[in-house]
Amino acid sequence: MTRTALISSQHQHGAGATTLAASTRGLTRTYGRGDAEVRALDGVDLDLPAGRFTAVMGASGSGKSTLLHCLAGLDQPTSGSVVVAGTALEQLDDTALTLFRRQHLGFVFQSFNLLPVLSAEQNIVLPLELAGRTGRRGRLGAEDRARFDQVVDTLGLRDRLHHRPSELSGGQQQRVAIARALIAQPAIVVADEPTGNLDSTTSAEVLDFLRRSVRELGQTVVMVTHEVEAAAYADDVVVIADGRIRAHLVEPTADQLVETLRGGAR
16 A cells, blocks of 8 residues: 555564664764755664665755665764664774675666676676685585576576676666676665666666566665656655655655655655
């Protein structure tokens, strides 16, 4: 059932409680000092349920990318708490945070960030190599090989594994980037404007693949976007303005998203 709500408590309490992939409490991020201070996040409390596709929307400068970067451990909050997979990120030093990101977070960005000298397959398994989970000549163990096959087939990449990025279309490159983010079974895949460099048809395909990763692989995906059409693929949509959450919609329609962004929901 579609509704607009702040849904934090229902994920933490009661028999029907939902496991959280991540949460924030009192999350604040400021830049600059004095008259030049900018408060990008202003006391954000947010729960992100596991196994769902959440979109974060807002105008330019609303704080949506800062929120994503704090959730991913790419930016340090000024105050407050970020908990991912049961770990408070602010308690980790730089080395521990780097290892945590490698083990528990997958990243998909607007630019595909593929290594041009590697094949699609080599790009996909790179996180496993960095984690020391490949054997001689990059061979995968049985469990990782099964995951690789599942991800590759879900994303329709089987016939492109030996191609280098320059031999792939933009949509295929982004699918490779998604596969790379999924391969290590992270607690969360964070996607920052993943369709920003793609045409509308290819964008729809990539968004469908992200949604399928949630439905078929049990992945948790958090995506920042400014596009209503992209956010409509998500299960939950968080609308942020001036560093604060203005609405949290569950299974919204495109019309409801437009109304909320225009200020219809507070």
